[in-house]
Amino acid sequence: MALIKSISGIRGTIGGLQGDNLTPIDIVKFTCAFAQFLKIRYEKTDARGARRAVRVVVGRDGRMSGDMVNRLVTGSLLGMGVNVVDLGLSTTPTVEMAVTHHRAQGGIILTASHNPAEWNALKLLGHSGEFLDAAEGQEVLALAEKMDFSAAPVRQLGKLTYDTQAIAYHIAKVLHLRDVDPYTIKKARLRVVVDGINSTGGDVISRLLKTLGVQSVKVINGIPNGNFAHNPEPLPAHLTELSEKVRNYKADLGISVDPDVDRLAFVCEDGSMFGEEYTLVSVARYVLGNRRGPNNTVSNMSSTRALRDITEDIGGQYFSAPVGEVNVVARMKQVKAVIGGEGNGGVIYPALHYGRDALVGVALFLSAFAKQRLKDETFSMTRFRDSLPSYVISKNRIDLSPGMKPDAILAKIRKKYASEKISTEDGIRIDFEKTREWVQLRKSNTEPIMRVYAESTTAKKAEALGKKFVNEIKQSK
DSSP states (O other): OOOEEETTEEEEEBSSSBTTBBOHHHHHHHHHHHHHHHHHHHOEEOTTSOEEOOEEEEEEOSOTTHHHHHHHHHHHHHHTTOEEEEEEEOOHHHHHHHHHHTTOSEEEEEOOTTSOTTEEEEEEEOTTSSBOOHHHHHHHHHHHHHTOOOOOOGGGOOOEEEOSOHHHHHHHHHHTSTTOOHHHHHHTTOEEEEEOTTTTHHHHHHHHHHHHTOSEEEEESOOOSSOOSSOSSOOGGGOHHHHHHHHHTTOSEEEEEOTTSOOEEEEOTTSOBOOTHHHHHHHHHHHHHTSSSOOEEEEETTSOTHHHHHHHHTTOEEEEEOSSHHHHHHHHHHHTOSEEEETTTEEEOTTTOSSBOHHHHHHHHHHHHHHHHHHOTTOOHHHHHHTSOOOEEEEEEEEOOTTOOHHHHHHHHHHHTTTSEEEOSSSEEEEETTTTEEEEEEEOSSSSEEEEEEEESSHHHHHHHHHHHHHHHHHTO
16 A cells, blocks of 8 residues: 655555555654654744754554554654653544643644554644644655754753643533533433444543433443454444444434544434434534524535535525635634534534544534433434435545546536536535535545535435436546
8 A cells, every 4th residue: 555645644554665655764754854844943042042842742543553653753753852742542633632732833643544453644733733734734745755854962852741631631621612511411311322443432432421421321342452343434334333232222322433533423313324414514503503693614515515504594604615624624714613524524613623523523412412302302313313404415436547637527517517606616516506406526636536426305316416427527538
């Protein structure tokens, strides 16, 4: 498997040849480049000539390679003269919050997110606890490529400290949010099953639930050994065990997170999927309902239209952004959105921080659900889901043959549908306002493929719309 380098970090499978896989040499080189990037910007010398070292927060998910990668990253940072705050086993949103809490100049999250167990990655954060933008990411890549960095002399090596309370701090901040209601959650006497995917989510989410006052918490796959019990992406096909346990334990709902706990999906009381796309929609409707006046929301262009519907129903304004958390965050700041995220179960709630966060997603969702449950003790997750606008997304991909010219194909389709509402900010997205449908065509930056996403009010209509555009692309060779 080829080593993947991007503006957000470096990712690959453990073992193999340097430059082809994620090897110790690649890890050290990339970490040193990031350290140099931060030192150029932030390392200072005071009036007496004393050096003020850069500080970096490091945390990891529960992958089998996590400890090994952590030692390499930490040692490299210390060798570059950077002070390190090591969180140990943690989550992506916890590391993001710890960067600002410790007034650090950067952060590194050791996680390959939803990729299988043999993968790992270094994800890079700036001083705000947010992912680097495109220009910053390119600078780090250039430093790594040239190996343009200088290690520290022995008297200027970095210092290592540990923070064992970062998750407790994160949970405490969640509980004090205005839209989180532990009192109502406790009164609802909820029964919940959590799938921790043998990473950090089992412990972190169960701790959060108990602090929120959830009556009964059952954890499956809770040992953070990185030996994932199933494919770690929280999709319906991978959550059959969780569905079964929810039914068997007569639980009110099930919760699934990915290995670094920034994505969130729910299972209904009958074992059916609440729908990953509807994690953000349900939470956003609750948050908007707690506020007076118009409020804005944001999601990426591949996410369901349902967020737009519930936002406009409440009198707010919906905005879209190109795919990618950094793009969603930028748009949220621009339009002062009160909530946003991505249809993959990523909730971004700026009152806490600008990052996808399953912990705040759980707390907000349970607050919304418990509020309805206290009004009607028969209120269930399936009824909750049925109360939301109903759409279905069909996801397709086309392998591009050597003779196909994707840019020319997209230009041709854009011209053909010029009478419709079209955005070219992220590939081409065509909104058919009369039928409340949309289609998005995006060429991949890393593979010779084109993605075709289509949404409609039923699965049959969404599949038909997607196939229509797949055929148009194939006929445009």
